[in-house]
Amino acid sequence: MAAVHPAPLPQPSHPLDHWLDPELARVSPPNAPSRLRQLADTQGTLAAAWSSAIGMGPVLVLAGAFITVMTGAAAAVLVLGLLGFVLLGLGLAFGRRVRSTLPDTSRTLISRGPGSARGGLLMAGFLALVLGGILVAMAPGIASRGATTAAGLAGAYVLFVLLLVAGIVVPSTVMGRARESFRKRATANPELRSLLEQDLITWRDPVGNASYGPL
Template sequence: MAPGFYGADIQHRPLDYWLSPELSAITPANARSRLREIADARGAYMGAWAAGIGVGAALVLLGVVLAARLGTFVLLPALGLPGAALAVLCGFSFVRVRDRLPQTSRALVNRGPGSLRGALSFAGFIVLAFLGVFAFTAKPSTWQDSAALLTLGLVLAFLVCLLLVGIIIPATIMGRSRESLRRKAATDPRFRALLEQDLATWRDPYGNAGYGPL
């Protein structure tokens, strides 16, 4: 535990002290702090909205691919318009939560991977399971059918796309949430002012946790 982490002068520490990478490095990773709660909640919200942006973009792409594959443009607006609307709305929400302090009092439940490594392992398992089921159930003649293989390739590509935007990207954002908060505080004066104001008014309602480390 960092020297002086708890003490009578805990609320008088400047924000730079709590944001210090050195303080974070000598503090247990699971130690609770206000900055870590902010970073984790902000990362969870940003990851969720980023997934929405990606899913919307994937729907637009799917509409384009199906229109070209089937030779009809009926599916393009049917999938593209809702996808574009979803991407735009989630994009606005992403920018909004990126630039504000999140409400850490709300319970955020994340049942997916919380890091890039975990997301890659999960996505790899899903892809291998999909290929295994297909290989086990497909007829031998399927492997000589170019149209069937092309369809399989398109389905697999779309599955990988969904895993990328729905699992890997959000998990990467959440896994780097603390570094993202530190970088945001260093480059955005308005966001730093929000943290300074929060530091001046925040008190731990449950114990004696410090405002940091991050």
């Protein structure tokens, strides 16, 4: 009996470069669904989480050093420093992996933070101003407790601002640039481009007739 070969997959109507064209993205409604946008947004959400870990790592190291200087407890810099380096290492390793592979889009990822650099700056700036205003109002009482207390609170405020940058501004900036960054990697990264070429051939919208692009 002759072997039965599976029917070849139909070739896509447009090549990948057509869907990656930035001009096509500009004339398309930003909320119009497409496979490329789904991939880019999902990858951006994951990359934002790991970029936050990268930013948090050095902040933990600085926090440990600050606590040790202020209290003399060497354990603070050892524990927080170790946690910071571990977080930094994990963020670098997994962040690189996320950016070079196609994400699993079968699960919905929900981000409750701002989705743009502007939104992240506004949110972080508001929180920093609120705490700064409270500290300014408490300034006379703080000054009366001596220079060490004032320096401690000033240092803690700086660490709080750095925490806001790492936890809000950095990931929101990454998410806001997700599609643009995805386009650049799809052009410059041969591994990611190969995965996209294969996905373009095999993907079919499971619930409607959404197109593969634009991005």
